[in-house]
Amino acid sequence: xxxxxxxxxxxxxxxxxxxxxxxxxxxxxxxxxxxxxxxxxxxxxxxxxxxxxxxxxxxxxxxxxxxxxxxxxxxxxxxxxxxxxxxxxxxxxxxxxxxxxxxxxxxxxxxxxxxxxxxxxxxxxxxxxxxxxxxxxx
Amino acid sequence: xxxxxxxxxxxxxxxxxxxxxxxxxxxxxxxxxxxxxxxxxxxxxxxxxxxxxxxxxxxxxxxxxxxxxxxxxxxxxxxxxxxxxxxxxxxxxxxxxxxxxxxxxxxxxxxxxxxxxxxxxxxxxxxxxxxxxxxxxx
Amino acid sequence: xxxxxxxxxxxxxxxxxxxxxxxxxxxxxxxxxxxxxxxxxxxxxxxxxxxxxxxxxxxxxxxxxxxxxxxxxxxxxxxxxxxxxxxxxxxxxxxxxxxxxxxxxxxxxxxxxxxxxxxxxxxxxxxxxxxxxxxxxx
Amino acid sequence: xxxxxxxxxxxxxxxxxxxxxxxxxxxxxxxxxxxxxxxxxxxxxxxxxxxxxxxxxxxxxxxxxxxxxxxxxxxxxxxxxxxxxxxxxxxxxxxxxxxxxxxxxxxxxxxxxxxxxxxxxxxxxxxxxxxxxxxxxx
Numbered sequence: 001x002x003x004x005x006x007x008x009x010x011x012x013x014x015x016x017x018x019x020x021x022x023x024x025x026x027x028x029x030x031x032x033x034x035x036x037x038x039x040x041x042x043x044x045x046x047x048x049x050x051x052x053x054x055x056x057x058x059x060x061x062x063x064x065x066x067x068x069x070x071x072x073x074x075x076x077x078x079x080x081x082x083x084x085x086x087x088x089x090x091x092x093x094x095x096x097x098x099x100x101x102x103x104x105x106x107x108x109x110x111x112x113x114x115x116x117x118x119x120x121x122x123x124x125x126x127x128x129x130x131x132x133x134x135x136x137x138x
Numbered sequence: 139x140x141x142x143x144x145x146x147x148x149x150x151x152x153x154x155x156x157x158x159x160x161x162x163x164x165x166x167x168x169x170x171x172x173x174x175x176x177x178x179x180x181x182x183x184x185x186x187x188x189x190x191x192x193x194x195x196x197x198x199x200x201x202x203x204x205x206x207x208x209x210x211x212x213x214x215x216x217x218x219x220x221x222x223x224x225x226x227x228x229x230x231x232x233x234x235x236x237x238x239x240x241x242x243x244x245x246x247x248x249x250x251x252x253x254x255x256x257x258x259x260x261x262x263x264x265x266x267x268x269x270x271x272x273x274x275x276x
Numbered sequence: 277x278x279x280x281x282x283x284x285x286x287x288x289x290x291x292x293x294x295x296x297x298x299x300x301x302x303x304x305x306x307x308x309x310x311x312x313x314x315x316x317x318x319x320x321x322x323x324x325x326x327x328x329x330x331x332x333x334x335x336x337x338x339x340x341x342x343x344x345x346x347x348x349x350x351x352x353x354x355x356x357x358x359x360x361x362x363x364x365x366x367x368x369x370x371x372x373x374x375x376x377x378x379x380x381x382x383x384x385x386x387x388x389x390x391x392x393x394x395x396x397x398x399x400x401x402x403x404x405x406x407x408x409x410x411x412x413x414x
Numbered sequence: 415x416x417x418x419x420x421x422x423x424x425x426x427x428x429x430x431x432x433x434x435x436x437x438x439x440x441x442x443x444x445x446x447x448x449x450x451x452x453x454x455x456x457x458x459x460x461x462x463x464x465x466x467x468x469x470x471x472x473x474x475x476x477x478x479x480x481x482x483x484x485x486x487x488x489x490x491x492x493x494x495x496x497x498x499x500x501x502x503x504x505x506x507x508x509x510x511x512x513x514x515x516x517x518x519x520x521x522x523x524x525x526x527x528x529x530x531x532x533x534x535x536x537x538x539x540x541x542x543x544x545x546x547x548x549x550x551x552x
Contacts, residue, residue: 205477
């Protein structure tokens with residue numbers, strides 16, 4: 001089995017449209033970044049989330065939690081670290097950290113549940129689960 | 139046939155998340171408002187766009203044009219006027235005006251094309267076309 | 277002193293642009309709704325957040341937490357209940373519930389901190405604090 | 415004077431949050447991409463838009479026009495080409511093309527006006543105008 005990647009660093013440039021009248025990256029936008037981190041963490045492990053959806057498997061967000069320490073601003077180049085911390089055939093937990101120049105701005109955590117097209121919890125096929133499992137800190 | 143409504147006024151309150159670092163309503167957001175105007179204009183004429191999609195009919199945007207005259211800001215209460223200006227079984231043209239306290243801030247126009255689930259142009263069923271046609275300025 | 281409103285119900289119609297390819301209201305969008313709830317809860321108590329910002333006072337989000345139980349979809353008419361649960365001169369905690377036809381879809385909680393233009397914690401002027409305090413469940 | 419770049423190609427990966435219930439990249443999102451293209455085109459010419467704003471100069475969008483030919487979807491890797499087509503000390507016109515695997519999906523054009531903090535048209539300082547002018551097709 002190829003070596004898996006338990007975490008991924010992704011650079012994200014703050015877009016003007018993502019800022020708000022306070023001049024900050026809007027706080028809802030971090031969830032969009034976290035989602036990008038999950039997409040790229042899967043890709044780094046040889047899976048594409050688009051292929052999962054094409055097979056009728058959808059990760060839906062069940063819980064999220066964020067702690068905002070310092071604001072980000074337009075044009076800031078941020079580093080998002082995405083980590084898989086726990087995985088089962090129907091569920092996956094991630095943790096996230098966003099830094100600018102090494103300084104921690106925001107932390108988050110999420111729990112996703114895998115469902116089919118009807119929204120019912122569905123286990124991951126074995127070959128995909130093997131990849132995800134090797135990709136966790138458990 | 140019930141009398142149709144060729145135009146609709148909709149009040150929209152600018153959300154904080156929709157502003158940008160300049161303190162303005164972000165210019166992309168107007169297209170989101172126009173889409174709301176189309177939904178409500180259909181509803182005022184007894185159609186629900188969600189029902190069209192449930193029957194496999196999708197309006198896709200083919201062209202848009204916007205002219206921004208004056209900025210809007212957080213918490214402004216805007217009036218969006220949506221007008222159907224031309225309609226055929228596979229296409230519909232709208233015009234839009236956004237005002238605050240009667241003063242024109244933004245104007246727009248769009249052309250939508252009706253497609254099926256595969257993205258192919260598809261004519262509107264007769265009973266829906268009758269409603270939309272009566273709802274235009276032609 | 278006029279009677280205060282410790283909670284507020286706000287109706288929100290799900291916009292097409294707020295949905296994602298799964299057909300659901302995107303999970304980040306709930307934070308935008310919560311922010312709308314806070315704006316309207318303040319307004320119901322005679323304060324306008326835009327006036328606070330004009331005086332150089334900004335509520336920044338320090339923590340949020342969401343639990344997603346059931347999805348919302350395009351054109352759903354949701355009821356967002358926003359409650360102030362704890363308030364001090366520099367901080368306020370809210371809780372949120374989103375329902376469709378009485379059924380709970382999503383719950384959330386947030387902590388905001390009041391800062392000045394430089395991002396430093398700043399106490400609320402007494403007259404505004406009196407309003408907010410009467411508006412909490414403490 | 416260093417050689418200027420009259421156009422810039424930027425790769426953009428479609429985010430899940432940017433899609434809609436039709437499964438397409440939402441049509442408003444293209445304006446956000448165009449804005450990214452302008453930021454990066456300036457940067458390629460040695461200017462940072464954030465520095466312009468820090469000096470009290472703001473480009474506001476006066477007009478935009480889009481033509482949507484083919485849809486983009488989640489996870490698509492798009493190439494946005496941004497071109498400066500006309501420039502004066504107070505105004506700049508751009509054109510945009512978005513391609514996937516060489517195939518044209520969307521075209522756009524915009525006119526921006528330079529304003530100061532009060533929203534009044536303001537000429538670009540000479541040294542910046544020199545850069546922008548050399549960066550146009552005039």
